[in-house]
Amino acid sequence: MALQVLLVICLLFLSSVHGQVSYSIPEEMSKGSLVGNIAQDLGLDVKRLKSGKARIFTGDNTEYIELNVEKGMLIIKERIDRETLCGQTTPCALHFQIILENPMEFYSVTVEVQDVNDNSPLFKRTEMNFRISESAVSGAKFVLERAMDPDVGLNSLQSYSLNPTDNFSLKLQNQLDGSKIVQMVLHKPLDREKQEQFSLVLIAVDGGDPPLSGTAQIRITVLDANDNAPIFTQEVYKATITENSPKGTVITQVSASDADKGSNGKIRYSITNTLEIFPVLFEINETSGEVKVSGNLDYEKSRHHQIHVQATDDGGLTDSCKVNVDVADINDNTPVINIMSKLNTISEDSKSDTVVTMINVQDPDFGENGEVRCFLNPNIPFTLKSTASNFFTLVTESNLDRETMSEYNIVVVCADEGTPSLSSSVTLSLQISDINDNAPVFEKNSYEASILENNSPGLSIFTVKARDADSKQNARVSYILEESSVNGVPISSYVSVSADSGVIHAVRSFDYEQIKHFNFRVKAQDGGNPPLSRNVSVKIIIQDQNDNAPQILYPVQTGGSVVAEMVPRSADVGYLVTKVVAVDVDSGQNAWLSYKLQKATDRALFEVGLQDGEIRTVRQVTDKDAVKQKLTVVVEDNGQPSRSATVNVNVAVADTFPEVLSEFIDFTHDKEYNENLTFYLVLALAVVSFLFIVSIITILSVKCYRWRRERMFYKSGVNLPVIPYYPPLYADVGGTGTLQHMYNYEAYRTTDSRRSDLKYAGTSEQDVISLDNNGTQTLTHAQMEKLANFGDQVRFLKYFGVSSHEIIIMSVKVSKLSKCLVVLT
Numbered sequence: 001m002a003l004q005v006l007l008v009i010c011l012l013f014l015s016s017v018h019g020q021v022s023y024s025i026p027e028e029m030s031k032g033s034l035v036g037n038i039a040q041d042l043g044l045d046v047k048r049l050k051s052g053k054a055r056i057f058t059g060d061n062t063e064y065i066e067l068n069v070e071k072g073m074l075i076i077k078e079r080i081d082r083e084t085l086c087g088q089t090t091p092c093a094l095h096f097q098i099i100l101e102n103p104m105e106f107y108s109v110t111v112e113v114q115d116v117n118d119n120s121p122l123f124k125r126t127e128m129n130f131r132i133s134e135s136a137v138s139g140a141k142f143v144l145e146r147a148m149d150p151d152v153g154l155n156s157l158q159s160y161s162l163n164p165t166d167n168f169s170l171k172l173q174n175q176l177d178g179s180k181i182v183q184m185v186l187h188k189p190l191d192r193e194k195q196e197q198f199s200l201v202l203i204a205v206d207g208g209d210p211p212l213s214g215t216a217q218i219r220i221t222v223l224d225a226n227d228n229a230p231i232f233t234q235e236v237y238k239a240t241i242t243e244n245s246p247k248g249t250v251i252t253q254v255s256a257s258d259a260d261k262g263s264n265g266k267i268r269y270s271i272t273n274t275l276e277i278f279p280v281l282f283e284i285n286e287t288s289g290e291v292k293v294s295g296n297l298d299y300e301k302s303r304h305h306q307i308h309v310q311a312t313d314d315g316g317l318t319d320s321c322k323v324n325v326d327v328a329d330i331n332d333n334t335p336v337i338n339i340m341s342k343l344n345t346i347s348e349d350s351k352s353d354t355v356v357t358m359i360n361v362q363d364p365d366f367g368e369n370g371e372v373r374c375f376l377n378p379n380i381p382f383t384l385k386s387t388a389s390n391f392f393t394l395v396t397e398s399n400l401d402r403e404t405m406s407e408y409n410i411v412v413v414c415a416d417e418g419t420p421s422l423s424s425s426v427t428l429s430l431q432i433s434d435i436n437d438n439a440p441v442f443e444k445n446s447y448e449a450s451i452l453e454n455n456s457p458g459l460s461i462f463t464v465k466a467r468d469a470d471s472k473q474n475a476r477v478s479y480i481l482e483e484s485s486v487n488g489v490p491i492s493s494y495v496s497v498s499a500d501s502g503v504i505h506a507v508r509s510f511d512y513e514q515i516k517h518f519n520f521r522v523k524a525q526d527g528g529n530p531p532l533s534r535n536v537s538v539k540i541i542i543q544d545q546n547d548n549a550p551q552i553l554y555p556v557q558t559g560g561s562v563v564a565e566m567v568p569r570s571a572d573v574g575y576l577v578t579k580v581v582a583v584d585v586d587s588g589q590n591a592w593l594s595y596k597l598q599k600a601t602d603r604a605l606f607e608v609g610l611q612d613g614e615i616r617t618v619r620q621v622t623d624k625d626a627v628k629q630k631l632t633v634v635v636e637d638n639g640q641p642s643r644s645a646t647v648n649v650n651v652a653v654a655d656t657f658p659e660v661l662s663e664f665i666d667f668t669h670d671k672e673y674n675e676n677l678t679f680y681l682v683l684a685l686a687v688v689s690f691l692f693i694v695s696i697i698t699i700l701s702v703k704c705y706r707w708r709r710e711r712m713f714y715k716s717g718v719n720l721p722v723i724p725y726y727p728p729l730y731a732d733v734g735g736t737g738t739l740q741h742m743y744n745y746e747a748y749r750t751t752d753s754r755r756s757d758l759k760y761a762g763t764s765e766q767d768v769i770s771l772d773n774n775g776t777q778t779l780t781h782a783q784m785e786k787l788a789n790f791g792d793q794v795r796f797l798k799y800f801g802v803s804s805h806e807i808i809i810m811s812v813k814v815s816k817l818s819k820c821l822v823v824l825t
Helices: 003-013 038-042 046-051 082-086 277-281 657-664 675-715 781-790 793-800 804-822
Strands: 018-027 032-039 054-057 063-070 073-076 094-100 104-113 129-132 142-145 157-163 168-174 180-186 199-204 211-224 236-242 251-254 267-271 280-283 291-293 304-313 318-328 338-341 344-347 354-361 372-376 382-388 393-396 407-416 421-435 445-452 462-463 480-481 495-497 503-506 517-525 531-545 551-554 560-566 575-581 582-583 591-599 606-608 613-619 628-637 642-653 743-747 755-760 768-771
Touching: 018 032, 018 038, 032 038, 038 073, 054 063, 063 094, 082 094, 082 104, 094 280, 157 168, 168 199, 236 251, 251 318, 267 280, 280 304, 280 768, 338 421, 354 372, 354 421, 372 382, 382 407, 393 407, 445 462, 480 495, 551 642, 560 575, 582 591, 591 606, 606 628
Parallel strands: 018 104, 129 211, 236 318, 344 421, 445 531, 560 642
Antiparallel strands: 032 073, 054 094, 063 073, 094 104, 142 180, 157 199, 168 180, 199 211, 251 291, 267 304, 280 291, 304 318, 338 354, 354 393, 372 407, 382 393, 407 421, 462 503, 480 517, 495 503, 517 531, 551 582, 560 768, 575 613, 591 628, 606 613, 628 642, 743 755
């Protein structure tokens, strides 16, 4: 747009030819209509228009006229509406330029658009309504709506006319801006009684040729003047109605008339009683005059009512009348129950005829309608007694039990003797208070629980639970551990019970090998006064865990001497070499033992029985077999996880004793004897002897201390528990690999259980030899036992509680030392 304007300005200064032409056309010409021959009027050749690329420049986006370059004509491109283009502005013209190039020229063209009478006068509202009172005076003016005509000049609005003109005339008033105010003037008074409605036509005419017009309808309603008062048809109305009639019940209907019409004849009814009760009891429909019940009519309060009704029209004129209402009596009053005194709570041990509530009943009706009888809901331990006229007492009839029923909702119903009978009721809530008449009851007659050994102290085992049918403090149960003992130890050292929750806790860590089960009693006691209690027996079973490894009983492992089992070279297949004897102090599958050969000098020569631990030859012994055979046997239990122990078994494959000595003893007599070696051996012997003596003194001191302490316990009368030295269950269990029957242990106990003699009868099935490190033959265990039973030193040691096994070990050590000295010398 800005570029086009700039181009026009440049043309004004640069063009060499200037020209201007004007045309006048009417509006609303059809498309393609001729405006003028622009080429002829400008004196241009049509060829010049073509070569100069003639075009129209309007300066805006709307092009109503276009240029026909071929003919040099201006023609209508778009329909032209003068009213849309210019409105009321005159004159109305289109201005544009014709631009040519080579050389550049432009010409100004003005096209004036002439108005045609294409619009009729138009009223915005086609109907105008007026309400005029019949009392309006002559000369009253009413402004009418003006018509609009978008045409201009003579084609615009020129005059108005009104039809008919019997009562009204038309008056035009000129304004400064040239417009006119149209007024309707009343020149003859109106009479509503003669004519109530008027219909007039307002006509607006323009000055066109032919002239066009527009019309509007004027409707006039004549309003009535209020010159008549309402008049009731009766001065007094009478009606009868029963008391307690529902709200909205029509009592009667009053009626008044008014000779006026419209609003002056519209009557509104109202109650004018000055007492405040009447608007509450009665109401009237202000349009129909129906008198209705709006409250509760009560015969006992008032038997007759007088209502004052007023009729008022819209003009304020009134008239009044009376309505006399008689109220008919009915049995409309229910008995009224008054609680004079009542108990909210009563003890369950209350005696019969205990007064719970005192009741007074009143009925405002008369005669039979006021006579009242009362009764209770069934199946309750209470009864109602009449003490005086309309007075009743509620008393207990039988024993109460709070645990059976803790609360009663007692319904008292009172009915009169009217027809139909009216009744009322009241519900009395009575709580039964508790007394401590129920002892706690455990959920079970007895309890039994299990716990794994090696438990953590304080571990929760299980819970005992008792319930008390009483309530509150009487139902608060406390749990108490009754005094008892297990193996002379108070039960409180084993378990404890939580007083509030009944949770049984372990006080100590249990050992299945020492105790397998124990019993005690727990007492449940309520919080009543005096308290009631009940006890229950509890059994705790200790479950075994695989916490003990198998113990090897045979062969006995010694630190110094080498024990070997002899197998002749003539031994056949299946020859019993020896038997590994082991026990496991656990129980069940934790004590099921199995034997396996872990290592062997020659695995093809020996095998171990899986269940019995017997070591037997697998094949025939040959001369090529080594004399010295070393076997490692693993003993494993069946626990989860399993535990095991190993034992080394030395086997000598030889027919004669010298062969064994030559194999187990390695003498390297070096001619170049090192004198320093002798010194070191003597020094080692001295050190070993010193340690041995210190050990003997320490053992004796400990034994003496224990003996003195036990003697003090005996004097004080304290019974010590019997603690066996060897593990229990050392019996053969059907070939399970435990100790055979031929190994017998006989224990002789005195009052001091820790001092006992142990006899051991060895087997005669195999020959067992014991060799020290130098190959010198030593005594067997049985021989050592026999020698140990002799001599004052041995008796002294056994007197202080040293076991036979310890004496044997000490004897073996002494024997080794003596043998070592012999070898060194």
